[in-house]
């Protein structure tokens with residue numbers, strides 16, 4: 114477990130740090146919301162999300178018509194901060210359940226074929242880990258477990274700071290229609306690109 118700080122900066126932004134490492138702030142959240150929009154566009158209504166962060170993916174899923182959103186968040190401090198109003202919070206919605214747990218355990222606990230989508234945004238992507246323990250989440254075995262929890266046609270969508278050929282290959286071992294979507298984001302006066310890597314569970 115790391116040391117978690119959710120704090121209001123001098124510029125008014127809310128920032129999440131773990132072990133002194135910047136995770137995210139609420140200045141530019143379009144890619145977090147885009148993760149939700151990607152699975153909603155595929156028709157997803159029952160969605161598992163890992164993790165909560167400042168709540169923008171969860172909020173966008175609910176605003177976009179999801180009927181059930183389960184969010185696995187490793188740190189209780191993060192869940193408490195969003196509940197108290199940080200970031201996109203507070204999100205008081207009967208369709209939302211926030212579980213303080215590792216996403217890997219929550220995925221494993223899902224009944225087979227029970228979800229329309231899984232949105233993974235627990236780290237900066239496979240090549241820029243904040244939590245070393247998250248490496249396995251981007252691996253083939255983990256993607257196989259996510260795939261098993263999806264309904265036919267369900268979507269696994271992964272937020273990443275950079276495109277990752279290795280992650281695309283792991284997705285393609287288990288899922289169809291693998292794509293890497295570039296999401297341009299303006300960050301402190303420069304143009305940055307984040308990525309959503311996704312695949313679709315086989316329908317036949």
Ligand SMILES: C[S@@+](CC[C@H](N)C(=O)[O-])C[C@H]1O[C@@H](n2cnc3c(N)ncnc32)[C@H](O)[C@@H]1O
Pocket residue numbers: 131136137145146163164165166167168169170171185186187188191214215216217234235236244247
């Ligand atoms: C980049 S933030 C997520 C941002 C989120 N999509 C949003 O809209 O604000 C990553 C979150 O995942 C959490 N996390 C990290 N590893 C995790 C794990 N293995 N299981 C569940 N949550 C995890 C972190 O504590 C952090 O809150």
